[in-house]
Amino acid sequence: MSIFTCPLPLPARDRILLGHGSGGKLSAELMRDIFLPALSNPMLDRLDDQAVFAAGGVRLAMTTDSFVVKPLFFRGGDIGSLAVHGTVNDLAMGGATPLYLSAAFILEEGLAMDTLRRVTESLAQAAREAGVRVITGDTKVVEKGSGDGLFINTTGIGLVPERVELSADRAKPGDAVILSGSIGEHGIAILAEREGLEFETPVGSDSAALHTLVAEMLAAARGIRCLRDPTRGGVSSTLNEIARQSKVSIRIEERAITVRPEVQGACELLGLDPLYVANEGKLIAIVDPAQAEAVVSAMRRHPLGEGAGIIGSVGDGPPGLVTIRTALGTVRIVDMLSGDQLPRIC
Numbered sequence: 001m002s003i004f005t006c007p008l009p010l011p012a013r014d015r016i017l018l019g020h021g022s023g024g025k026l027s028a029e030l031m032r033d034i035f036l037p038a039l040s041n042p043m044l045d046r047l048d049d050q051a052v053f054a055a056g057g058v059r060l061a062m063t064t065d066s067f068v069v070k071p072l073f074f075r076g077g078d079i080g081s082l083a084v085h086g087t088v089n090d091l092a093m094g095g096a097t098p099l100y101l102s103a104a105f106i107l108e109e110g111l112a113m114d115t116l117r118r119v120t121e122s123l124a125q126a127a128r129e130a131g132v133r134v135i136t137g138d139t140k141v142v143e144k145g146s147g148d149g150l151f152i153n154t155t156g157i158g159l160v161p162e163r164v165e166l167s168a169d170r171a172k173p174g175d176a177v178i179l180s181g182s183i184g185e186h187g188i189a190i191l192a193e194r195e196g197l198e199f200e201t202p203v204g205s206d207s208a209a210l211h212t213l214v215a216e217m218l219a220a221a222r223g224i225r226c227l228r229d230p231t232r233g234g235v236s237s238t239l240n241e242i243a244r245q246s247k248v249s250i251r252i253e254e255r256a257i258t259v260r261p262e263v264q265g266a267c268e269l270l271g272l273d274p275l276y277v278a279n280e281g282k283l284i285a286i287v288d289p290a291q292a293e294a295v296v297s298a299m300r301r302h303p304l305g306e307g308a309g310i311i312g313s314v315g316d317g318p319p320g321l322v323t324i325r326t327a328l329g330t331v332r333i334v335d336m337l338s339g340d341q342l343p344r345i346c
Contacts, residue, residue: 023232024337076205096158108147223288249317
C-alpha cells in the first residue's frame, strides 16, 4: 500500500476521521446519518452541489464551500483562485450564470501578511476573470496551532435560465456519459508540492472556472440531464453519486478516459488510481444519447473542453453500480473512495 493512501477506516463511527472529508463513502455516511436526518428538506435532499430556487420571479442557484487546501500555493493556482473556481463551478453544474460571491477568511495567528495579501489578490483576480463580484465577507482569527494557516469559506449566487433542470437524479438508461478532458492533474499537483516530489514533466493543477463551457453546452442541446465536477473522490465518487441518486447503473470505458502520461506515471509510482484523484477544472455530463455528439462538439470548441469525449453510458443494471471495462477487456467495479487517497486537496 502506498504511503500516500490512507488505510481503510476502522468500523468505529464515534469520531470524525480524515476520510469523512474525502468525498467518498464516509462523506456519504456523514450526510446520511448526521446532516440529512436533522436538516432534511426537498432542496437539500437532492444532494446536488447547489440549490436552485425561485425568488422574486427569477430562478437562483446558491452554493457554499470551504477550502482547506495544503499547501496554500501550488503549481497552477493557490487557495484564493481555487476558492473562486470551486464556487463558480458548483453554481455552473446547476446551469447557473455566477453573479456574486462571499468570502470568509479564517486566519491562524502568526500567518504572514504577505501570504494573506498574495491569496487575496489571487482571489480577486480569479473573480474578475470569472466575471463575478465578491460583495460580502468575514474575517476570524484563531490561536496559533488551531487553523493551519488559512481557510476560506465562500457562498455563491447565480441566475438559472428557465427550462434548465439539472440534477444527479435525472440520469436515464441509455444516456451518454461525457468527460470534458484528462483527469488527475489537481490531485497530483497538490501531492507533488506537499511532498516535495519532482517529476520529469511537472504537473500543474487544472483549476479553472467552467461556467462559460457550461453555457456553450446548454446552448448546443437541451438534453443535458446532469452536470458534476469530479473534485473530492475524483471521477469514481462522482459517478457513484449519480448512479445512486438516479437509481441506475453506469459503465465506463478505460480506453476513452484520458490520463496525461506524467499523471499516469505519478499515479503508478505512488500507488494511486487516477479515477479517485481530484480534479478542479473538469466536468462530467449525463446527456440524452441523441444529443451527445452535439454536446461533445460544442465542448471541443471551448478551450476548457478540447479533450471532451464520451466515456461510457447509463444502464438499467443494479442501481448504484458503476463498472469500467479495462484496456484488457475485463470488467471491474468502480466503488466510491473508502478512505482518503489525498487529504486536504480543496
